[in-house]
Amino acid sequence: MSRRTQLGPALDLAGRLWPALVWIAVWAFAAHLLDQPVLLPSPLEAVERLGVLATGAEFWASVARSLIRIALGFTFACLLGLALAALSFASAPVRRLLAPVVGAIKAAPVASFIILVLVWVPSKDLSLIISFLMGFPIMYTNVLAALRATDAGMLEMARIFGLSTLDRIRSVYLSQVLPSFEAACSLALGFCWKAGIAAEVIGLPDHTIGDHLHAAKIYLDTPSLFAWTLAIIVLSILIEKTVRLLISRAVSYVEAHA
Amino acid sequence: MEALVTFNGVVKSFAGNRVLDGFSHAFARGTLTFIEGPSGAGKTTLLRLACGLETPDRGSIDRLAGVRFSYVFQEDRLCENLSAAANVRLVCPDRGSRLPERLLERLGIGDRAATAVKKLSGGEKRRVALARALAAPSDVLLLDEPLTGLDGETRSEVLEVVRPHLAGKAVLWVTHDKDERSSFEGYEVIVVGSRDRG
Numbered sequence: 001m002s003r004r005t006q007l008g009p010a011l012d013l014a015g016r017l018w019p020a021l022v023w024i025a026v027w028a029f030a031a032h033l034l035d036q037p038v039l040l041p042s043p044l045e046a047v048e049r050l051g052v053l054a055t056g057a058e059f060w061a062s063v064a065r066s067l068i069r070i071a072l073g074f075t076f077a078c079l080l081g082l083a084l085a086a087l088s089f090a091s092a093p094v095r096r097l098l099a100p101v102v103g104a105i106k107a108a109p110v111a112s113f114i115i116l117v118l119v120w121v122p123s124k125d126l127s128l129i130i131s132f133l134m135g136f137p138i139m140y141t142n143v144l145a146a147l148r149a150t151d152a153g154m155l156e157m158a159r160i161f162g163l164s165t166l167d168r169i170r171s172v173y174l175s176q177v178l179p180s181f182e183a184a185c186s187l188a189l190g191f192c193w194k195a196g197i198a199a200e201v202i203g204l205p206d207h208t209i210g211d212h213l214h215a216a217k218i219y220l221d222t223p224s225l226f227a228w229t230l231a232i233i234v235l236s237i238l239i240e241k242t243v244r245l246l247i248s249r250a251v252s253y254v255e256a257h258a
Numbered sequence: 259m260e261a262l263v264t265f266n267g268v269v270k271s272f273a274g275n276r277v278l279d280g281f282s283h284a285f286a287r288g289t290l291t292f293i294e295g296p297s298g299a300g301k302t303t304l305l306r307l308a309c310g311l312e313t314p315d316r317g318s319i320d321r322l323a324g325v326r327f328s329y330v331f332q333e334d335r336l337c338e339n340l341s342a343a344a345n346v347r348l349v350c351p352d353r354g355s356r357l358p359e360r361l362l363e364r365l366g367i368g369d370r371a372a373t374a375v376k377k378l379s380g381g382e383k384r385r386v387a388l389a390r391a392l393a394a395p396s397d398v399l400l401l402d403e404p405l406t407g408l409d410g411e412t413r414s415e416v417l418e419v420v421r422p423h424l425a426g427k428a429v430l431w432v433t434h435d436k437d438e439r440s441s442f443e444g445y446e447v448i449v450v451g452s453r454d455r456g
Contacts, residue, residue: 156311157335160327161349161394171337171348178339 038222046226053227058207063235066127066209070196073131077188080132081139082181088140089147098140106137110195114202123203127210130199131192138188139181146180147173178251185247186240193236259286262325262398262428263308268317270303277303280317283448285428287397290445293432299451301432302332305400308430328396330404334387338376342367342386345375349394361389364419366412380407385416392423399424401431405438417441 024043031042041049053059088095105113110130117129154172163171200210209228216224261284270278277300285291285308293301306312307319309327328349336345346358362371365385370378375386384407391399404420405413417438431438439445 153331153333153335154337157329157331160309160311160329161390162326163348167348171340171345175337175339 038220041223041226045223046230049223050227050230053224053231059231062207062209062212063231065205065207066197066200067235067239069125069128069208070131070192073128073133073196074135074189074192076128077132077135077192078139078185081136081184081188082143085140085143085147088144095144102137102140105133106141110134110198111202114199117199118203122205124205126203126205127196127199127208131196134191134195135188138191139184142180142184142187143177146177150176174254178254182244182247182251186244189240189243190236193232193239197232259288260322261286261320262322264320265307266318266320268307268314268319270300270307270312270315272303278307278314278450281450282317285398285430287428288426290424290429290431290442292439292445292447293430293450294434294436294447295450301450302402304448304450305329305402305430305432308398309400322397325398326394326396327398327400328391328394329400330387330391330402332402332406334383336375336383336386336390339374341372341374342378342382342389343371345386346390346393349390351395357393358389361393361419362386365389365416381409381412384408388416388420392420397427399427399429401429403432403434405433405435413438414441 027040028043031037031040031045034040037045084094084098088098110133113133114126114130117126121129150173154176155168158168158172197210197213200208201214202210204211204214209232213225213228216222216228264284265281268278268281269276270281275298277298281304293304295301303312307314309329310319310321337348340348342362343358346361347353347355350357359368359371362368362385365388367378367382367385370382375383378386384404388404391401391404405416408416421442433439439447
C-alpha cells in the first residue's frame, strides 16, 4: 500500500476541516482584538461554557424537551404532507382547495405564525406547531411534484399489463416518490429545527433551548449564548445525519420489500 | 381464424405527418406479423393503436371482448428499483410461481434474477422486458424491436426461447432487421410508410 493511500483518509479529513479551522481562527483573533467577552467571547470560552452547561441535568432536559416537540412537528409534517399530496394528486378539487393554504403558509413570515399560534395554544406546544408549519409545505410540494411528474410510459406499462392499484403504487409511484420524499425530509428537517428554536425564543416555554437562549441574552451572558448556539449547531448536524440515515434505510427497505 | 384486433380504414397523423392512411388489417390468433418500415413511418404507432394506447384520427379498431395484450415497449419500461425477477413476477397471475426465474434463466440472465434492474446492462434489461412480456398471460403479443441491444449470438438464443411462446397468439413484431424473420415461417410482413404490403 502506498504512503499516499495510507494517508488518504487523514488528507480527506484535513481537506474538509481546514475551512472551518480558518474561520474559528478568525473568530479567536477578533475576540482577542476586541477583548470584551460580553460582546464576543473567544471560541475557547464558548466551548468551556458549553462543557459546564453539558454537565448539568437542566441542559439535557432542555435539549430533550425541544428535540421531542420539534421532532413531533417534523413527523406530523412528513405524514400529513405525504397523505395530502397523495390525495391532491388523486383529486384536482382537493389540490385546488389546498393550493391557497399551502401558498399562504409558504409566503407568510414565520414570526407572524409564531405570534398567531401563541394566541391560540400554550407556549409549550408552540415549537411543535411551528416546526409542523415549516415542514408541511416542503413535504407536500415536493411529493406532489414527484407524483405529477410520474413517468407516463410506466403508467402505460401498468395499464397494458393490467396491474392492480396496489401494484401500480409499489412499482410505479413509490419509485417515483421515494427520492423526492428523502430530499424533502432532509430539507424540511433543517427548517423545522431552526424555526422551532426561533419559536421557543419568542414563546419562551419553560426549560427549553429557546428559553435558555433568551435568558442568556437578557443577562448579557454572551458566552452562554454562544455555547447554546454551538449546541444547536452540533445537534442540528447530528439530527440531520441520524434522520438521513434512518430515512435512507427506510427507503431502501421499502424499495426492496414493497 | 379468430380476428383479435381489426383495423378498419385507420388514419393517424402526428404533427401534420400522416403515418397511417386508411390502414385496414385483421390480426388473427396464431398469426405472426412483422412490421417494417423506415424510422418515423408509424411502426410503433401501429402497435400503440392495436392495444388502445392511441386512438385513430379516422376509421375504427375492433378488439375482441376480453382480449389480453402483452408488450415489449421500444424502451424497456422496467421498475428500476425492483429486481429482475420482481419485474417479471409483477405480471404473473400466480405470484408464487417460479416462472420468472425460469424465463430469466432460459434467457441467459438467471444469475441476475435477484439484482435490481438499475444495476443491469442495457442488454440484460432488454431480456427482462422480454421475459415480462412472455410471462404475462396474453392473446396479443406486441414486440417493438425486442432484440435491440443484444449481440448476434444472444439474439439467436433469445429467438429460440421466444419461439414457443408465440403459438396461439396474434404477434405483431416491429423490426428494422430482415434477418430477424429469417428463422420463422408462415409469417406476414406489413411495410408501413410505403403503402406496400409484404
